[in-house]
Amino acid sequence: MLSLRGVSKTFEKTPAVRDVDLDFTPRTTTVLIGASGCGKSTLLRLALGLVMPDRGSVHLDGERVDARSAPALRRRMGYVIQDGGLFPHLDAGRNVSLMARHLGWEAERTRERVLELARLTRFPESALDRFPVQLSGGQRQRVGLMRALLLDPEVLLLDEPLAALDPLVRAELQDGLREIFRNLGKTVVLVTHDLAEAAFFGDCIVLLRDGSVVQSGTLRNLVEAPADEYVSRFVRAQRTLHVTGAEAAR
Amino acid sequence: MKRPERGGRRWLVTATLALAGCVPSCSGDGAGAAPPVRIGSKQFTESVVLGELAAALVRASGSPAEHLSQLGGTQVLWNALVRGEIDVYPEYTGTLEQEILKGDEVRGEAELREALASYGVVMSRPLGFNDTYALGMKAARAGALGIRSISDLKRHPELRFGFTNEFMDRADGWPGLKARYALPQEDVRGLDHDLAYRGLSADTIDVTDLYSTDADISYYGLRVLQDDLNYFSVYDAVWLIRADLKARAPAAVAALARLEGKIDASAMAAMNARAKLRRVPESRVAKDFLAVNLGLTVAQEEQGRGARILRRTEEHLALVAVSLSGALCLALPLGILAARWPRLGAVVLAATGVLQTIPSLALLVFMIPLLGIGAPPAVAALFLYSLLPIVRNAHAGLTGIPAPLRESAEALGLSPVARLWHVELPLASPSILAGVKTSAVINVGTATLGAVIGAGGYGQPILTGIRLDDVGLILEGAVPAALLAVGVQALFAGVERWVVPLGLRLASKD
Numbered sequence: 041m042l043s044l045r046g047v048s049k050t051f052e053k054t055p056a057v058r059d060v061d062l063d064f065t066p067r068t069t070t071v072l073i074g075a076s077g078c079g080k081s082t083l084l085r086l087a088l089g090l091v092m093p094d095r096g097s098v099h100l101d102g103e104r105v106d107a108r109s110a111p112a113l114r115r116r117m118g119y120v121i122q123d124g125g126l127f128p129h130l131d132a133g134r135n136v137s138l139m140a141r142h143l144g145w146e147a148e149r150t151r152e153r154v155l156e157l158a159r160l161t162r163f164p165e166s167a168l169d170r171f172p173v174q175l176s177g178g179q180r181q182r183v184g185l186m187r188a189l190l191l192d193p194e195v196l197l198l199d200e201p202l203a204a205l206d207p208l209v210r211a212e213l214q215d216g217l218r219e220i221f222r223n224l225g226k227t228v229v230l231v232t233h234d235l236a237e238a239a240f241f242g243d244c245i246v247l248l249r250d251g252s253v254v255q256s257g258t259l260r261n262l263v264e265a266p267a268d269e270y271v272s273r274f275v276r277a278q279r280t281l282h283v284t285g286a287e288a289a290r
Numbered sequence: 291m292k293r294p295e296r297g298g299r300r301w302l303v304t305a306t307l308a309l310a311g312c313v314p315s316c317s318g319d320g321a322g323a324a325p326p327v328r329i330g331s332k333q334f335t336e337s338v339v340l341g342e343l344a345a346a347l348v349r350a351s352g353s354p355a356e357h358l359s360q361l362g363g364t365q366v367l368w369n370a371l372v373r374g375e376i377d378v379y380p381e382y383t384g385t386l387e388q389e390i391l392k393g394d395e396v397r398g399e400a401e402l403r404e405a406l407a408s409y410g411v412v413m414s415r416p417l418g419f420n421d422t423y424a425l426g427m428k429a430a431r432a433g434a435l436g437i438r439s440i441s442d443l444k445r446h447p448e449l450r451f452g453f454t455n456e457f458m459d460r461a462d463g464w465p466g467l468k469a470r471y472a473l474p475q476e477d478v479r480g481l482d483h484d485l486a487y488r489g490l491s492a493d494t495i496d497v498t499d500l501y502s503t504d505a506d507i508s509y510y511g512l513r514v515l516q517d518d519l520n521y522f523s524v525y526d527a528v529w530l531i532r533a534d535l536k537a538r539a540p541a542a543v544a545a546l547a548r549l550e551g552k553i554d555a556s557a558m559a560a561m562n563a564r565a566k567l568r569r570v571p572e573s574r575v576a577k578d579f580l581a582v583n584l585g586l587t588v589a590q591e592e593q594g595r596g597a598r599i600l601r602r603t604e605e606h607l608a609l610v611a612v613s614l615s616g617a618l619c620l621a622l623p624l625g626i627l628a629a630r631w632p633r634l635g636a637v638v639l640a641a642t643g644v645l646q647t648i649p650s651l652a653l654l655v656f657m658i659p660l661l662g663i664g665a666p667p668a669v670a671a672l673f674l675y676s677l678l679p680i681v682r683n684a685h686a687g688l689t690g691i692p693a694p695l696r697e698s699a700e701a702l703g704l705s706p707v708a709r710l711w712h713v714e715l716p717l718a719s720p721s722i723l724a725g726v727k728t729s730a731v732i733n734v735g736t737a738t739l740g741a742v743i744g745a746g747g748y749g750q751p752i753l754t755g756i757r758l759d760d761v762g763l764i765l766e767g768a769v770p771a772a773l774l775a776v777g778v779q780a781l782f783a784g785v786e787r788w789v790v791p792l793g794l795r796l797a798s799k800d
Binding site: 085088090111112114115117119121122125126127128129130131138139142171172173174187191 | 694695697698699700701702703704705708712713716717791792793794796797
């Protein structure tokens with residue numbers, strides 16, 4: 041289980057995360073949501089040990105994430121960022137298989153794993169030798185997901201993975217992702233600022249404000265029993281859009 | 291002579307040489323042959339002619355000889371002789387007394403020989419002419435102003451003086467002359483000896499220093515001003531020879547002695563005139579003199595233009611290749627360290643930046659006390675010059691990688707070395723390559739200055755061309771140097787296709 045215990049982090053005198061306690065239940069999807077700058081992306085980077093907390097600690101299955109343990113623990117966590125974060129100098133296949141080559145896998149094993157992931161993410165096999173610049177936004181995101189899944193990690197951390205996509209591609213990928221999350225049974229932490237997306241994915245939704253957790257629970261909890269005025273406003277703001285969308289569909 | 295402090299710079303020099311040693315040398319004589327007698331000459335025509343005479347005499351005696359032409363001024367030649375980088379060079383007794391041994395207060399020939407012996411140097415008998423300093427001006431202008439002697443200059447403080455750089459600084463040059471004659475002139479500038487004649491001819495200066503055997507005196511119609519206070523010493527031409535040469539090449543030393551008392555002032559002036567005004571190669575001037583006066587036939591060793599350019603291309607390429615590959619070996623790791631540790635990076639960038647601000651000619655000359663003359667000091671200077679563009683571009687390329695990409699690599703669980711190798715260096719490769727290209731192009735141009743300290747290359751014909759006012763010769767160095775720079779640009783376009791990953795090239799076109 042991935043846990044954050046009393047974690048605080050300040051960047052150049054600006055607090056990004058304040059005293060956060062979170063346990064991410066295994067095999068479920070938790071969505072971190074909040075306005076820009078609420079510290080949700082920083083929480084993922086803290087989990088990976090890309091930044092170290094000023095106070096508190098991060099644990100994966102009881103093992104503390106620190107400078108020494110982080111490189112090994114990261115191989116048990118997959119990380120996907122907006123637009124995939126692909127390396128422009130490597131083609132899609134080599135982006136996915138970079139760690140396999142680093143770990144000295146045999147070529148055949150690597151190839152099979154890449155093809156397996158391509159099928160899982162519905163990425164066309166024929167596009168594996170294309171460079172990121174030659175792929176569509178949705179394809180880049182699929183490659184980013186394949187890369188994160190290569191070592192079959194128990195945790196998957198996704199930082200606004202769909203924010204840069206147009207609505208149709210986005211909807212298609214949302215369906216695909218939810219299916220993959222359910223089938224693979226991973227512990228998923230997904231960051232978004234879109235409540236509709238949060239409701240679509242999240243078994244549990246965590247609302248953050250100024251680096252602190254305001255409320256966590258299901259969408260129903262947030263709507264029916266808001267912890268404070270901010271939660272109500274946040275929900276109302278996004279529900280307006282949701283309702284408008286529903287009217288258009290009628 | 292005082293030697294500069296060396297301890298602190300030693301490591302740098304050693305590192306440079308170690309790097310230079312990695313690359314096979316392009317020059318060097320065949321194994322087993324006797325080492326050649328190395329003859330030096332100064333940057334003016336008479337010294338080069340004397341150097342060619344010495345080389346021809348030594349070869350006629352059966353020893354191989356190498357003439358390091360136009361190595362520099364008095365101090366460069368003297369130090370090269372004392373350090374054993376050359377075996378022989380022509381010098382003047384006045385220069386020995388007034389300049390080289392000025393601290394020793396030598397009086398007369400016996401004391402002079404004794405002082406030289408303490409440096410392991412032997413002086414020949416005079417070759418037969420006294421090439422003293424003098425001041426000269428255009429005869430017409432001198433006549434109009436009524437100037438016959440140096441004392442007459444006092445009445446004309448408005449006159450513009452242009453002296454050779456060496457004369458400006460020497461103890462027996464301008465400072466002493468100004469004091470002895472109480473000269474009032476303020477407009478005094480230092481320039482090259484040959485340019486001074488042209489300046490005189492074009493009326494940009496009025497008075498310059500002369501050597502009394504200069505061919506130009508009659509050519510430009512100059513009046514030599516009388517030294518009425520007997521300021522200038524006697525400058526008898528002699529050979530300075532390393533004492534140990536007699537054991538190594540006794541026949542060569544004996545051959546050099548054959549010229550003692552054989553060249554009078556008019557013969558020397560005539561040879562200078564042939565070389566300088568009629569553009570006869572110094573080697574042929576020397577050969578003809580030896581044939582007429584000593585009955586000596588010397589095999590002519592003139593190279594065709596093609597062979598000359600080819601040899602200089604080899605020399606030039608060797609300077610560039612060795613210094614550039616050495617710089618790459620050091621600058622790339624420095625750039626990587628600078629990018630990883632910003633505080634160290636600031637120091638490294640500042641240090642290499644300071645190196646770049648040293649004028650290239652000065653840097654070359656600084657290298658002489660450390661590494662002597664020839665290719666090693668030139669390579670060391672070019673090496674130092676090549677560092678900054680590579681360090682700066684490696685640093686910029688690595689620090690310019692977008693943070694999400696750097697974090698993506700880190701989040702995968704790659705080790706720092708693997709991140710550098712698989713992700714960061716490939717992403718920075720266009721910038722790094724641009725830095726190496728900048729260094730290479732600068733290096734090709736700067737290497738032409740190497741000729742000033744005897745490193746050869748395309749600078750040699752440029753240097754000789756300036757001395758002889760021969761545009762053809764200047765172009766013989768300048769055109770290949772320019773072509774080489776263009777070639778280097780083209781080469782790097784090819785290297786780019788090979789080094790920069792396809793994905794990045796596609797992305798940059800996007």
